Amino acid sequence: MSDNRILETLAGQGISRRAFLKYCATLASLMALPPSAGKAFAEALAKAPRPSVIWLPFQECTGCTESITRSHSPSIEGMIFDMISLDYQETLMAAAGHQAEAALHEAMERNMGKYILIVDGSVPLGLDGAYSCIAGRSNLEMLKEVAQGAAAIVAMGSCAAYGGLPKANPNPTGAVAVSDVIKDKPIVNIPGCPPIPAVITGVLAHYLTFGSLPELDHLGRPKSFYGETIHDRCYRRPFYDQGKFAKTFDDEGARKGWCLFELGCKGPVTYNACASVKWNGGTSWPVESGHGCLGCSEPDFWDAGSFYKALSMPANPLKLAAGAAVAGAVAGIAISVSNKARKGAAKTGHETTTLADLEKHHE
Amino acid sequence: MALPDIPVVAETGALTGNARAVLGEVETLLDGLLRTGEGGIVDIRGLPLSPGDRIWLLEQLGKGEVEIHLDIGGRSRILETAYPAVWWIEHCDEGGHLISEFIQVAYVPELISAHPDDVESGLEHLRNRNADLS
Amino acid sequence: MNELQFLTWVRGTGLDIAVAIFLLGVIWRLVEIYSLGRKKDLAAPRHTPGASGWHTIVRRSVPPPGMFKQSPVTYVGGYVFHIGLALIVFFFAPHIKLIEGLLGISWPGLPSQIIDLVTVVTLAAMVVVLVDRIKKPVKRFLSTFEDWFTWAVTFLPVLTGWLAVQHLLLPYTTMLALHILSVEVLLVVLPFTKLFHAFTVFGSRWYNGAVNGHKGVPV
Numbered sequence: 001m002s003d004n005r006i007l008e009t010l011a012g013q014g015i016s017r018r019a020f021l022k023y024c025a026t027l028a029s030l031m032a033l034p035p036s037a038g039k040a041f042a043e044a045l046a047k048a049p050r051p052s053v054i055w056l057p058f059q060e061c062t063g064c065t066e067s068i069t070r071s072h073s074p075s076i077e078g079m080i081f082d083m084i085s086l087d088y089q090e091t092l093m094a095a096a097g098h099q100a101e102a103a104l105h106e107a108m109e110r111n112m113g114k115y116i117l118i119v120d121g122s123v124p125l126g127l128d129g130a131y132s133c134i135a136g137r138s139n140l141e142m143l144k145e146v147a148q149g150a151a152a153i154v155a156m157g158s159c160a161a162y163g164g165l166p167k168a169n170p171n172p173t174g175a176v177a178v179s180d181v182i183k184d185k186p187i188v189n190i191p192g193c194p195p196i197p198a199v200i201t202g203v204l205a206h207y208l209t210f211g212s213l214p215e216l217d218h219l220g221r222p223k224s225f226y227g228e229t230i231h232d233r234c235y236r237r238p239f240y241d242q243g244k245f246a247k248t249f250d251d252e253g254a255r256k257g258w259c260l261f262e263l264g265c266k267g268p269v270t271y272n273a274c275a276s277v278k279w280n281g282g283t284s285w286p287v288e289s290g291h292g293c294l295g296c297s298e299p300d301f302w303d304a305g306s307f308y309k310a311l312s313m314p315a316n317p318l319k320l321a322a323g324a325a326v327a328g329a330v331a332g333i334a335i336s337v338s339n340k341a342r343k344g345a346a347k348t349g350h351e352t353t354t355l356a357d358l359e360k361h362h363e
Numbered sequence: 364m365a366l367p368d369i370p371v372v373a374e375t376g377a378l379t380g381n382a383r384a385v386l387g388e389v390e391t392l393l394d395g396l397l398r399t400g401e402g403g404i405v406d407i408r409g410l411p412l413s414p415g416d417r418i419w420l421l422e423q424l425g426k427g428e429v430e431i432h433l434d435i436g437g438r439s440r441i442l443e444t445a446y447p448a449v450w451w452i453e454h455c456d457e458g459g460h461l462i463s464e465f466i467q468v469a470y471v472p473e474l475i476s477a478h479p480d481d482v483e484s485g486l487e488h489l490r491n492r493n494a495d496l497s
Numbered sequence: 498m499n500e501l502q503f504l505t506w507v508r509g510t511g512l513d514i515a516v517a518i519f520l521l522g523v524i525w526r527l528v529e530i531y532s533l534g535r536k537k538d539l540a541a542p543r544h545t546p547g548a549s550g551w552h553t554i555v556r557r558s559v560p561p562p563g564m565f566k567q568s569p570v571t572y573v574g575g576y577v578f579h580i581g582l583a584l585i586v587f588f589f590a591p592h593i594k595l596i597e598g599l600l601g602i603s604w605p606g607l608p609s610q611i612i613d614l615v616t617v618v619t620l621a622a623m624v625v626v627l628v629d630r631i632k633k634p635v636k637r638f639l640s641t642f643e644d645w646f647t648w649a650v651t652f653l654p655v656l657t658g659w660l661a662v663q664h665l666l667l668p669y670t671t672m673l674a675l676h677i678l679s680v681e682v683l684l685v686v687l688p689f690t691k692l693f694h695a696f697t698v699f700g701s702r703w704y705n706g707a708v709n710g711h712k713g714v715p716v
């Protein structure tokens with residue numbers, strides 16, 4: 001199956017060459033690539049073989065899978081599923097139990113060293129990984145095994161990319177990111193809670209076209225989608241620059257669509273493509289719907305203070321201040337008491353020097 | 364209360380000046396088309412244009428004689444502008460949402476012309492049909 | 498630790514520690530200084546016009562005759578950067594927001610364009626003052642490590658703040674975190690260096706004026 005050329009497969013599903021060209025042009029536009037890249041996509045994708053993809057869900061909420069699959073086919077995000085050969089995906093596949101296990105191993109053996117591994121969810125290390133098991137095996141064990149034969153790994157969603165919600169303080173299960181476990185394979189992180197469907201499409205398309213992963217930033221995220229902050233591309237930005245802020249979710253500023261910074265928007269520190277790619281087929285995105293960005297594509301966003309506190313505000317209430325003030329007062333008083341005592345001692349120890357004393361010294 | 368009743372007005376009608384730059388780019392591409400035969404594409408979505416900018420741009424480019432509708436995995440529309448060889452291309456998905464938008468400078472947008480491979484398989488079909496008929 | 502975690506730390510734990518040390522230091526030193534006390538001057542006070550604590554507070558703020566001509570940079574530069582600092586710290590909207598969050602009081606801010614201009618002028622004035630200190634042999638001779646150090650910890654918050662707002666040099670997240678961190682360093686060292694003059698300057702002027710006024714000498 002996986003040796004089929006992509007365009008042939010698509011044609012078999014009634015997708016014409018023109019529809020394919022349109023898809024590629026749109027894809028290039030989504031990825032903020034120059035329009036000429038659409039042509040390159042089309043030429044390369046038409047000839048490329050369909051790669052085998054194995055998708056492992058670990059400690060997760062299935063939100064990422066929902067995000068991708070609900071971008072209903074044959075939307076542009078959905079079309080990518082026609083271009084890959086999804087050989088193992090527990091949530092979507094019909095097989096279960098031993099059959100599913102067999103499918104996994106068959107796919108691995110057949111495409112050894114060539115398949116793409118998609119992981120969603122974090123990997124718990126606590127209690128030897130017992131917090132999350134599939135078919136009696138821990139996620140850790142499974143990840144190590146399947147990663148061995150992978151050409152590349154896509155860590156989808158903030159959990160797989162950074163440890164995500166399971167890793168939130170105090171991290172009861174000892175959750176870690178895929179990149180904390182696997183060190184010897186190329187990994188691309190697609191964080192977001194959930195990630196934008198078009199982003200995973202874009203990464204897979206890039207891989208299919210160029211046979212390599214796209215350029216990544218220092219957190220392993222594709223630069224084409226995570227190269228700019230939400231704030232950089234936010235249409236409410238002019239209001240931010242003019243200092244026009246909504247103070248509550250229901251005041252005049254909120255109604256006029258002013259900037260949400262003071263309501264806790266994390267847009268200025270969040271690298272993601274929501275502001276340009278948008279959500280739900282381009283319908284809208286959080287800030288457009290009147291709610292600040294939560295910063296979901298950044299590590300540990302849930303531990304970064306309240307979602308509703310402005311970035312310029314303390315992340316947590318100051319706990320030490322009162323104690324420190326008291327300690328300062330005590331220290332000051334203690335020293336002043338000691339000063340007084342020294343003064344007193346100096347006074348009592350004071351001897352009057354007479355001329356006679358001085359002359360005595362002279363002798 | 365229905366969504367349109369909620370009085371949210373986002374003041375995005377203002378012109379940013381970026382649309383002017385697009386017109387300049389189109390001019391350069393047109394000039395190139397005449398001299399080298401090579402046109403080019405401008406990605407409307409890739410530019411920080413406000414809705415006001417987009418409308419302004421459409422007004423400046425005007426409407427030409429040709430309008431092509433395509434049904435290719437959702438509707439698409441190719442409009443000739445008032446400037447020959449400058450085409451406005453809109454792609455919608457199956458749900459009718461605009462998913463990408465381009466200005467193409469070309470004598471004929473390549474999306475229209477048939478691909479030799481497709482022509483070949485079409486010819487084959489026709490041959491078979493003619494053979495069946497005779 | 499990535500930049501958001503860094504920012505979260507400086508907004509959280511870091512700020513907590515810095516404010517604590519600041520409060521501890523300030524209260525400690527104020528209590529210590531004001532409890533020192535002085536012996537009562539038993540001499541009868543001599544009333545000389547223009548000699549009192551309040552007069553000295555004002556008089557020390559204007560250059561003595563002839564001094565302005567001798568070192569204009571010190572006066573102009575000094576005034577500009579002190580007033581600039583005060584405007585930036587107390588009238589930039591996000592700073593007011595922070596004070597409101599900490600103390601619950603707020604007041605109107607200045608437009609960000611004006612603050613921007615003030616910041617550039619302040620930075621320039623601080624650089625000029627520093628160059629003057631390096632170039633004038635007497636000033637250089639009198640300067641100790643503390644002088645250079647306090648200049649740096651005062652300059653950095655202004656510089657990083659400006660860079661963050663202007664989105665220059667480093668990504669906003671990192672710059673904002675560095676800005677907050679540099680302010681925290683300033684908070685920590687302020688009570689224990691000559692920067693403490695922010696709290697003592699008028700008190701000590703008043704005291705000098707009062708003591709000398711008692712003796713009949715205007716200073």
Ligand code: SF4
Pocket residue numbers: 230231232234235236237238240258259260261265266267268287292293
């Ligand atoms: S709403 Fe958020 S992302 Fe948009 S301009 Fe304001 S702070 Fe930036």
Ligand code: SF4
Pocket residue numbers: 192193230270271272274285286287292293294295296297
């Ligand atoms: S707007 Fe912010 S919180 Fe919301 S999905 Fe985008 S990156 Fe995540």
